[in-house]
Amino acid sequence: MDRSFGHPLIREEHAAAPLAGGLGQGYQCGQIWGAALAAGAEAYRLFGPGPEAEYMALLAAQRLVACFRARNKYIDCLEITEIDLASPTMRKVIRFLIKSGVTGSCFGMAARYAKAALAEIKATLVEKPSSVPPAPVSCAAMLARRMGASDMHAVMAAGFSGGIGLSGSACGALGAAIWIAGMNSIQGEAERISFNSPVAAGVIERFLKGTDYEFECAQIVGRSFETIEDHAVHLRTGGCEGIIQALATA
Numbered sequence: 001m002d003r004s005f006g007h008p009l010i011r012e013e014h015a016a017a018p019l020a021g022g023l024g025q026g027y028q029c030g031q032i033w034g035a036a037l038a039a040g041a042e043a044y045r046l047f048g049p050g051p052e053a054e055y056m057a058l059l060a061a062q063r064l065v066a067c068f069r070a071r072n073k074y075i076d077c078l079e080i081t082e083i084d085l086a087s088p089t090m091r092k093v094i095r096f097l098i099k100s101g102v103t104g105s106c107f108g109m110a111a112r113y114a115k116a117a118l119a120e121i122k123a124t125l126v127e128k129p130s131s132v133p134p135a136p137v138s139c140a141a142m143l144a145r146r147m148g149a150s151d152m153h154a155v156m157a158a159g160f161s162g163g164i165g166l167s168g169s170a171c172g173a174l175g176a177a178i179w180i181a182g183m184n185s186i187q188g189e190a191e192r193i194s195f196n197s198p199v200a201a202g203v204i205e206r207f208l209k210g211t212d213y214e215f216e217c218a219q220i221v222g223r224s225f226e227t228i229e230d231h232a233v234h235l236r237t238g239g240c241e242g243i244i245q246a247l248a249t250a
Helices: 010-015 017-026 030-047 051-072 077-081 090-098 106-125 139-146 151-160 172-185 198-210 217-221 228-236 241-248
Strands: none
Touching: 010 017, 010 172, 017 030, 017 077, 017 172, 017 198, 030 051, 030 106, 030 151, 030 172, 051 106, 051 151, 051 228, 139 151, 139 172, 139 228, 139 241, 151 172, 172 198, 172 241, 198 241
8 A cells, every 4th residue: 555655665565574464463464554554654745744644644544444344344343354364374374365255255355455454544634634743642642752753664564553443453553563573673675574573473472561461552551542542542641551561661
């Protein structure tokens, strides 16, 4: 999708591999994580760094989640594929990737979703928000900066907040940490990292120790976020600080 906007980001694409399969754990489909990154990249080009770009990236992510759910009923990989990625067999994974049926293959889903998601991003980013909360707007962008990421990468990750677009599923800060750690491990654009990257496994281990082995944002925080402004207030009052600190520590 980044290529559809005319701005290929090869290293960023390769680093997104461990987000596939819902962080390799069966949570939000990797297609949503990837679409949110593309939305964030375009938000940065249109709005530059800062709260407005983060707000727009997160708004786009909300709509990308809704778009995916409308087409596939579920957003979590486990519910879509019925494959337990904690102990998958390669035969099961390959069978789903290429099978046809009601939902179609992962490849078919990706092709259909990419077109719809691109339209959602474009429609969202032509809007002008009436008001934008002060920084920090996004926990994922906040973490990205703590990890030394660029302004562009911080905005790219912004839509992950609240379990991608405030949907309450697997923690967006965790997804951002996996992605950034992956980028930091890549030495050149040609290098790739694996779906089951040991770098990602290390990040997940740190995360689980800091969350009493909970993955989902709504369970960790003990609530859902109704609006982007609601989430921003949570961050300004110290919410998620412990998780962000744990993930930012190499």
